[in-house]
Amino acid sequence: MIFEGNIHVVGDHCDTDVMIPGRYLSLVEPCEIAKHIFEEVDPGFVKRVQPGDILVAGKNFGSGSGREHAPFGLKGLGLSCIVAASFSRTFYRMAIDLGLPILTCEAAARAAKVGQRARIDTASGEIRIDRQVFRTQPMPPFIQEIIEQGGLTAWVKAEVARRRASA
């Protein structure tokens, strides 16, 4: 899959409490959660993001509390893809399962600047930032299968159907 959009940048160890504070954990609708993303540290963030934009982060993105509100909210804002130097593992899995593509590429994460354009090919692992080209590991085939179906929900439905057919 290919994504193109404007870049937003955050630093290292961006934790989920900063993305969406605990007091909002009683919200369940992605569009409601999206209104509060980075509220404490960057109140203008929500207004600056346009649908299709790409978030580029430093290392250990999504650390701390494993809360689906974080990837839900980022996806609900319209962000199409996240590139980071590294991800917290719970965030990584949550994003994949919700159908939010994410790639690990330290060089691209370090080079990206706010307002640049990015073009990302999740199948080949090619990341273009303005005229610079970076290559990283594409997502493993099993993970790509989940992303291509739009998340784990569709994958499970297909698996249930397959089990019924073979039963």
Place this chain on the structure above:
Amino acid sequence: MGKTIAEKILQSHLLDDGAVVEPGNIVRAWVDVALLNDVNGPIAFRHFANMGGGPVARPDKVVLVCDHFAPAPNAPGARLIGDMRRFAQEKGIEHFFDVGKGGIEHTLAPEQGLIVAGDLVAGGDSHTGTAGAFGAFGTGMSWAGMAAIMMLDETWFKVPESMRFELRGKKAPFVTGKDVILRVLGEIGVDGALYRSMEFGGPGVAELNIDERMAICNMMVEAGAKTGMVEPDAETEAYAKAHAKRAYTLVRADADAQYASRHDIDLAAMRPMVAKPYSPENVVAVDAAKGVHVDQVYMGNCANGTLTDLRQIASVLAGRKVARGTRAIIVPATQQVYVQAMKEGLIEQFIAAGAAVTTPTCGACFGGHNGALDDGEVAVATVNRNFKGRAGHAGAQVYLANSYVAAAAAVAGEIVDPAVL
């Protein structure tokens, strides 16, 4: 080639016997327990319905605990608890713990014998790794992933690399399991164990009881770990014998297991530690934070509201009062811990000292309720995270510490070495 504890537990839960348990491989496995709370449960139930719903594949494996918005601080919280109650009723889930019936999930599930040594445990909460204190492989998972387990009775895991932490020596007074993990966080940082299993072993393990081992395993995720455990010994076995409601297995690492790194910790050389704002890796010896004024002391969380913690707090508060200008909140982790603390006279002692004692809840630990902080306020807390904004206002500051240090700060009104209080 030898195997680590994490590799052996995964090996014993494979769906495909031919799968190779080597770091980096993705394997399909079944789990013993699917642990959900009132934050992740209601969203997992939505995923479950969207996946087709129907009966839960193995309702006996599902454990539902109301602990975050419990007792409900507001209407949205009450709705989440209601979602838990309805799902438990509709799907025939026996292991459902409502307000007043249980406590905080990571202390409660092993106490109730629902998580046992050798288990593979998936949970919606990031502190599911606390199960490592009991010799189980616990890991936090996506909430869609938890719904998938309820649908299919299986999931997938990437086999983690493992790190080995060898403990030796006798610990000094006022040093606890909490200090061991804070010291490790200070050394390896908040991404020092990213995707890995952290395995603690060696003769020093015998210095730490099960409760203190919980404090260690509880904060492994703060280093980015997928899971981790304390190598089972006689203490682990005694706990399992007293609590387990299913067969248990004591899984130890092979002598020639492959570890990505090895770390040596001399308990005798350790001091009580604190993690300064705003990161659990910002660790110094308590002496280096001496004199910091404290507005609130919060004692309790999913691994530090244990009977051991309450006894440590009581030993410091004995015959003393919470300082004027400082407030103290003490939260026993489960109803069973609460009752035992009452029998021992601890609760009365806390109240006599001027501390608030509350019902078991995650409450203020995640900034939800039960003791949020205002702008400019400083707290010492025995919790696991001190990120900006987590405890209430973004201008509040939290120092993480063990129960002795926290109780001493409550008495002194400032951070102090409990040995010189």
